[in-house]
Amino acid sequence: MRFDFEGKTALVTGAASGIGRAIALELGASGALVVISDLDAEACRSVVEEIAANGGNACVFAADVSDEDAMREAVEFAQRKGGDLHMAVNNAGIGGPSVPTGEYPAADWRRVIDINLNGVFYGMRWQIPALLRAGGGSIVNMSSILGSVGFAKAAPYVAAKHGLLGLTRTAAMEYAQQGVRVNAVGPAFINTPLLSANLSPETLEALAVMHPMGRIGTPEEVSGLTCFLLSNRASFITGSYHLVDGGYTAP
Numbered sequence: 490m491r492f493d494f495e496g497k498t499a500l501v502t503g504a505a506s507g508i509g510r511a512i513a514l515e516l517g518a519s520g521a522l523v524v525i526s527d528l529d530a531e532a533c534r535s536v537v538e539e540i541a542a543n544g545g546n547a548c549v550f551a552a553d554v555s556d557e558d559a560m561r562e563a564v565e566f567a568q569r570k571g572g573d574l575h576m577a578v579n580n581a582g583i584g585g586p587s588v589p590t591g592e593y594p595a596a597d598w599r600r601v602i603d604i605n606l607n608g609v610f611y612g613m614r615w616q617i618p619a620l621l622r623a624g625g626g627s628i629v630n631m632s633s634i635l636g637s638v639g640f641a642k643a644a645p646y647v648a649a650k651h652g653l654l655g656l657t658r659t660a661a662m663e664y665a666q667q668g669v670r671v672n673a674v675g676p677a678f679i680n681t682p683l684l685s686a687n688l689s690p691e692t693l694e695a696l697a698v699m700h701p702m703g704r705i706g707t708p709e710e711v712s713g714l715t716c717f718l719l720s721n722r723a724s725f726i727t728g729s730y731h732l733v734d735g736g737y738t739a740p
C-alpha cells in the first residue's frame with residue numbers, strides 16, 4: 490500500500506538503521522519530507538541519499554534521544570524545514586546487556602531506560618505542541634512484543650517497552666479531541682542490526698521458531714503498519730498498541 494503524505498513533514502528517530510530506516514524510506518516514497526534523526530550524521534546522510542535516489546525529500550538532524558534539548562531542537566529543525574511537523578516516530582532504542590534482574594548493573598538499567606523510555610517522553614514533550622500547532626497529526630512509539638510479555642535477562646528493556654505503552658495511552662487521551670493521535674507498535678523479533686550484531690546465527694534460528702510463522706520479521710513489515718497508523722487511513726485509531734509479531738503472542 491502506498492500512502493499519500495504529500496505536503497507533510499515527519500520526524501523519525503533511530504532512522505539510520507533497521508526499522509527506523511525502513512519507516513523513513515516508506516515515508517519518503519509516499520511524499521513526506523522526512524527528518525532522519527540518529528546518533529551518527531554520516532549514517533543518516535546515507536538514508537537521505539537513498540530517499541533522494543527514489544525521488545523523495547529528506548534531511549538530517551543528528552541527535553541523541555536521551556538529550557531533551559536535542560529533541561526540542563529536532564522538532565524546531567523539522568518546523569524550519571517543513572513549515573510544520575505532522576508526524577513523528579519515536580523509534581530509537583537499544584537492547585542493553587543480557588543479565589538477570591538480580592544482577593543487572595544499575596548504570597546499564599539507567600542507560601536503557603534513558604534511551605528507550607525517557608527518550609520517547611523527551612520526543613513527545615516537543616512533538617505534541619508542534620502537532621497541535623499544525624492543526625493535528627500522528628505519533629507512533631516503537632514498543633515491542635516485550636511491551637506485553639516478559640523476557641529473561643532484559644529487565645530494563647521490558648520495563649521501558651511496557652512503560653511507553655502507558656505514556657502512549659495517556660497522551661492519546663489528553664489530545665484525542667485536538668486531532669493528535671498517539672499509538673504504539675509492538676514488533677516481535679525483526680531482522681535488523683540490533684539482532685544480527687548481538688546474536689549468533691544459532692540464536693537467531695532458535696528465535697525464529699518461537700514465532701508461529703517460523704521466521705523473524707522484516708523491517709518493511711513493521712514500516713507498513715507504522716505508516717498506516719501515521720496516515721489518515723487510521724483516523725479513528727488512537728491510544729492503542731498494535732502487534733506485528735508473526736503470531737508470537739498468540740499461544
Ligand code: NAP
Nearest residue numbers: 503506507508553554580581582633676678679681682683
Ligand atoms: P537498530 O537497527 O539498532 O536501529 C536503531 C537505531 O537507533 C540505530 O541507528 C542506533 O544507532 C540508534 N540509536 C541508538 N541509541 C540512540 C540514541 N540514544 N539516540 C538516537 N538514536 C539512537 O535497531 P532496530 O531493530 O531497528 O530497532 C528500532 C526500534 O525497534 C527500537 O526501539 C527497538 O527496541 C525496537 N524493536 C526492535 C525489534 C527487533 O527485533 N529488531 C523488536 C521489537 C522492537 P547506533 O547503531 O549508533 O547505536
